[in-house]
Amino acid sequence: MNRIKTDICVIGGGSGGLSVAAGAVQMGASVVLLEGHKMGGDCLNYGCVPSKALIASAKQANAMAHGAKYGIGNVDPSVDYGAAKDHVADVIATIAPVDSVERFEGLGVQVIQEFGRFISKTEVQAGDTVITARRFVVATGSGPFVPPIPGLENVAYYTNENIFDLRDKPKHLIVIGGGPIGMEMAQAHRRLGCNVTVIEGMKAFGKDDPEMAEIVLENLRAEGVNIVEDAQADKISGKGDTITVHTPKGDFTGSHLLMAVGRKVNTDKLDLDAGGVAYDRSGLKVGPDLRSVSNKRVYAAGDVAGGLQFTHVAGYHAGVLIRAILFGLPSKQRTDHIPWATYTDPELAQVGLTEAQARKKYASTLEVVRFDFHHNDRLIAERKTKGLIKVMVVRGRPVGASIAGHMAGELIGMWAMAIANKMKMSAIANTVLPYPTISEVNKRVAGAYFSPRLFESDTVKKVVGLIQRWLP
Incomplete structure (x- = not known):
């Protein structure tokens, strides 16, 4: 068993963890970064970056089909769905070096490509290495939440983690969830030539101003996205190449299913109990300073801190933590300006x-x-x-x-x-x-x-x- 002592051990190589690691090492702290999956986290590989790339492809298709109002003849775009996914992959590959192991090792960060788990209040184990640190930053992010809908286990479905790997254009995409991810993917796929139905248990864009949401929803409906609100998915069934979602407002059948109902924080692999780190379903229990309420060596950044789940919030958290951990200054997060x-x-x-x-x-x-x-x-x-x-x-x-x-x-x-x-x-x-x-x-x-x-x-x-x- 290898043993390492360091100033800061960062668990998670997404936006928050990478920002803390880069900032801390360049200011003179010794840093160990643990990432057992892909550097760049959800945003680079499954979230913000690939979704915006696919939206760009869809926007181009839509522009070609609606040029007449500018004096340019409308053209029925020839959509190569697989090539659009190549564009997505190329965008990810272009950005990836900024988040790569090589770049961070070049900055002086010791990167261990293993998942980290607490084995005591002062130690984390990653593979065959035990790291003792003055401070730990948990920045493990979140993943798609898949609710236990009866019958879901018997059909093939997609989440944001694998929808960008799909190469064959769906004939009819059913999206369960009318939040930002679901609605962005619904419009993108509609513009790329798919039939699309969105099923939302309450109201689409439920966290936004309803007057503003309606402006957007009106346009999506005009483009042909079928949006069914107040329709809880009671059961899912499959037959041949079709999938049916059963709701109180009727049954909706399509060729592909995307689950986009929310997020769950990634804490399963951390063994937080062994580290004396209090947590609940929303993440680590931390104060306004992002410090664990039960283990003062531990801090959280990003989705796992239990607040707003956005990439830019994780980056903001990194700034809060760097002030506190490196300089010992009072530093607290605020949310009113996010x-x-x-x-x-x-x-x-x-x-x-x-x-x-x-x-x-x-x-x-x-x-x-x-x-x-x-x-x-x-x-x-x-x-x-x-x-x-x-x-x-x-x-x-x-x-x-x-x-x-x-x-x-x-x-x-x-x-x-x-x-x-x-x-x-x-x-x-x-x-x-x-x-x-x-x-x-x-x-x-x-x-x-x-x-x-x-x-x-x-x-x-x-x-x-x-x-x-x-x-x-």
């Missing part, structure tokens, strides 16, 4: 509080300002005018923003910055942006906040009138 986006067309993005959440928290002090995309000149030129932005404002400061529309994922960044830095609406309104750009949507909604104060105020009109009389 944005997220769904990359359907149109896109859906959120940061801070939704309108419903803000009304519940702030009541009479809340102002909600809106701006419709169809007033933006660049969007008119692009014929992408279907969309809306809402900003929730309390005493001149934004506390939340919801956007549905073209490039919503890019537009939300300005509001994430504003909330993170406690900026006022005046900071957005005072920003000069090039014309014509889509980002003017943000400036115009800030202007909508000030317009009543300037143009509908009798006091302002009286003051201006007096000044005009006295000006030479």
Whole structure:
């Protein structure tokens, strides 16, 4: 048995773990990184990267089929589904070296390609190596949750972990789950020529502002995606090359099944009990400083920390941990400034509080300002005018923003910055942006906040009138 002593032992080579390892080793700490599967984790191999690559293929097919409004004849695209998957694989391969074992070893990280498990409060074993560390960072991420639906065990089904390996285009894809993963894959496959049915037990995009969600859902339905809401999957059966999902709203039959109902954290292999690390179904039990409540040597980053499950949150957690572990500074996470986006067309993005959440928290002090995309000149030129932005404002400061529309994922960044830095609406309104750009949507909604104060105020009109009389 080999034994290693190190400053920091990182368990998991996904976004959070890699960011901690890279930052810590470059600042002078000794680091051991354990990864028993693929470097880059879920995001690179099964999530953000491959899904956006497939969406890009689907977007190109859709553009070819809808060029007439721009003066370009519509073309029925010839979709090579296998070649689209080659594109996905190439994108992953292009990014992979940044997350590779070779790169991290080059930085000075000792990488052990084995799963790690606790054998005591101060030791983790990976293969035939025992690592003793001053601090452990658990960053094992999450995987697809597959609910125990009767009959599911008797049919072939896909999750985000293997759907990108599928080479033959589905004739009819049934998606169980109307969240971001399910809806992104539903639209992508519809645009690539598949029939698609989405079955959701409650409401599609249930965590987003319902008004914004409806803008996106309306477009998906118009493209031919069959979305069945309030339809719990009671049973699944298969016959020959078909799969049937039985629900209270009827039976839905297709050729392929994608399970996209949620995520479960990866803690099974860690033997957390042996390490004295408290946990539950949502992940490790940690405080706002991401430190284990039961073993002070242990920290968590990313999905396994039990909060928002996004790649960028894992990266943010890494920054919180580096300040605490390397410099001994008080460092706590916050969530009010964390944005997220769904990359359907149109896109859906959120940061801070939704309108419903803000009304519940702030009541009479809340102002909600809106701006419709169809007033933006660049969007008119692009014929992408279907969309809306809402900003929730309390005493001149934004506390939340919801956007549905073209490039919503890019537009939300300005509001994430504003909330993170406690900026006022005046900071957005005072920003000069090039014309014509889509980002003017943000400036115009800030202007909508000030317009009543300037143009509908009798006091302002009286003051201006007096000044005009006295000006030479």
